[in-house]
Ligand SMILES: [Fe+2]
């Protein structure tokens with residue numbers, strides 16, 4: 001037994017027979033409750049896990065760095081335990097663990113949808129928080145913003161689960177974590193921006209001003225869902241193409257261009273509102289024409305599709321890409337309002353095209369509103 005485990009054996013009373021025996025009184029330790037479903041068999045959590053005995057004592061159940069076996073987990077479930085505990089001092093290790101096991105956790109049949117939503121929102125909020133503090137240079141996210149972000153993402157995931165699309169999100173996370181991080185940040189920007197613009201939400205869902213508070217929140221949340229799902233079609237594209245260290249060739253580019261249609265196809269049988277499905281389909285259509293997959297123009301592109309076009313490009317540019325450093329936010333805005341160079345006939349646009357001046361890609365009115373929004377958020381250059 002290690003020194004740490006010996007130190008835990010300070011409590012009194014009969015320990016719960018789960019194969020471990022260290023006991024400590026509740027008052028000595030600050031613990032947080034976690035669902036047992038997040039502990040994936042065969043994983044190596046880098047934190048200690050406790051269970052609460054019927055006598056009200058915390059028992060050390062798993063040492064940090066030990067593999068958790070299916071047998072151990074079966075015993076836990078036989079005892080009907082709905083929660084296990086982690087030391088608050090080790091919360092950051094728990095969060096790292098969640099991040100690296102997000103896909104199997106979301107697939108775990110023993111974890112309820114609401115627990116999955118809670119875990120997903122925790123990990124996703126950390127992603128947004130990281131972007132705030134690093135690439136966007138906004139400084140620390142206040143606790144109220146963290147809380148609101150977490151609640152919003154949590155509800156978005158519950159909605160996705162109810163609409164039978166959780167598998168699509170899980171597939172995206174497992175396939176390409178970068179796409180998931182990007183989608184999470186696009187969700188945040190979309191909701192933060194639209195939250196200030198009820199007149200845009202009215203165009204997303206006619207009748208919006210007459211809705212009660214709950215229904216309005218629901219519309220905003222569904223826009224967040226569209227943002228989170230906009231790139232799920234990338235789950236069908238090989239990692240070699242997604243993470244290629246350089247511009248794509250013509251064939252690869254054609255494959256990449258299928259992701260809005262593939263994503264919409266993945267959602268077709270779900271209970272998502274039509275405007276969500278259309279926004280996924282339209283998020284690479286250019287306002288001035290020439291986008292994909294349908295080469296639509298102007299008002300033929302749905303309003304939410306036009307909003308996502310802006311959020312998507314802004315996040316893609318201000319994030320590090322496999323072959324390029326992140327562009328500072330102000331420089332990204334300059335590129336977005338800039339006039340592109342003339343393209344040579346038949347030239348494949350390639351991923352770098354978005355760094356050449358993109359004014360024609362966006363709805364001018366929406367872009368102006370987004371720039372004002374960014375100004376209020378005080379992004380650093
Ligand atoms: Fe996309």
Ligand SMILES: [Fe+2]
Pocket residue numbers: 182230231312
């Ligand atoms: Fe995207």
